[in-house]
Amino acid sequence: MIMILTNLSKCVNFQIKTFKGSSIKILRRITSLSSSTVIVATEPFLVRTNSNGNIIDIRKRISSLEKPFKIEFTSPSFQMRLKQAKKELAVRAIGKADLIIDLTAGLGRDSMMFAGSGKHVIMVEESIILAGLLNSALQDFERKFGSNDVHRRVKLVEGNAAHCCHQIRELIDEVGTLKQSVSVYLDPMYPENPHTRKSLVKKETQWLHLLAKQYNMEGEEENNATLFKIAKLFATDRIVAKRSISAPYLMKNIEPHASVYGRTQRFDIYLVNQLKD
Numbered sequence: 001m002i003m004i005l006t007n008l009s010k011c012v013n014f015q016i017k018t019f020k021g022s023s024i025k026i027l028r029r030i031t032s033l034s035s036s037t038v039i040v041a042t043e044p045f046l047v048r049t050n051s052n053g054n055i056i057d058i059r060k061r062i063s064s065l066e067k068p069f070k071i072e073f074t075s076p077s078f079q080m081r082l083k084q085a086k087k088e089l090a091v092r093a094i095g096k097a098d099l100i101i102d103l104t105a106g107l108g109r110d111s112m113m114f115a116g117s118g119k120h121v122i123m124v125e126e127s128i129i130l131a132g133l134l135n136s137a138l139q140d141f142e143r144k145f146g147s148n149d150v151h152r153r154v155k156l157v158e159g160n161a162a163h164c165c166h167q168i169r170e171l172i173d174e175v176g177t178l179k180q181s182v183s184v185y186l187d188p189m190y191p192e193n194p195h196t197r198k199s200l201v202k203k204e205t206q207w208l209h210l211l212a213k214q215y216n217m218e219g220e221e222e223n224n225a226t227l228f229k230i231a232k233l234f235a236t237d238r239i240v241a242k243r244s245i246s247a248p249y250l251m252k253n254i255e256p257h258a259s260v261y262g263r264t265q266r267f268d269i270y271l272v273n274q275l276k277d
């Protein structure tokens with residue numbers, strides 16, 4: 001559950017009950033967020049929205065020292081990557097399909113690379129905060145690079161993939177590539193390596209782990225199986241699963257037909273016409 005609080009500018013000292021029943025005390029006058037709506041999500045997060053209710057950024061506490069987190073597709077380094085999107089391993093692994101359905105959009109980096117390489121993309125993301133941040137990032141992109149049509153090829157669906165099949169089908173029809181080839185991309189969360197020092201993990205990855213639903217091992221297997229099943233429903237060309245280099249296959253008993261290897265990651269390719277039912 002998420003609480004939405006408005007007119008925070010008037011609050012100098014208040015308590016917010018979070019869904020876990022504990023409370024966060026905010027003792028500061030909130031100046032930088034004064035005209036915004038603030039959503040308080042699971043305990044420590046403060047989500048800033050604009051007047052339309054679109055999520056702008058997120059932070060752990062209201063402090064002028066903490067840089068809020070947002071998804072950005074407009075930075076010069078990301079633009080550079082976009083220009084060379086065809087060289088990305090994910091793009092090479094996904095092959096020639098006209099439309100890519102990314103059922104696990106996350107921070108949208110892989111999806112944007114697909115769009116940068118000229119493909120239509122449907123992104124699906126179950127975390128409402130991540131989906132909100134993705135939406136804002138796409139709007140920022142449009143504002144800054146209106147003439148560039150990358151963002152026009154991207155559609156975003158908010159929700160668990162298992163509950164969005166109807167919406168996905170409608171978007172496929174809208175894109176009009178139903179008779180052409182569709183590939184599905186899967187990059188579900190794998191648990192954080194407890195031995196990796198936090199300081200070495202990129203800030204955006206830390207946020208991803210905080211905002212995405214954490215599945216236990218059983219839940220993860222079940223989620224992977226559901227994602228694979230949905231992928232088979234829509235893919236006409238291939239399904240690509242991104243894994244950490246030493247991770248097991250997405251589906252224990254289904255071997256991929258090929259893999260593309262990076263330094264730390266692996267992209268397992270399943271050819272739809274060679275998959276058994």
Ligand SMILES: C[S@@+](CC[C@H](N)C(=O)[O-])C[C@H]1O[C@@H](n2cnc3c(N)ncnc32)[C@H](O)[C@@H]1O
Pocket residue numbers: 103104105106107108109110111124125126127130159160161162187188189190208211212213223227
């Ligand atoms: C590792 S991240 C993906 C990162 C992404 N490839 C990128 O380039 O930023 C996995 C994301 O998939 C989402 N996810 C996992 N299972 C999902 C499901 N069944 N439906 C929709 N989203 C899901 C999680 O919320 C998380 O944000």
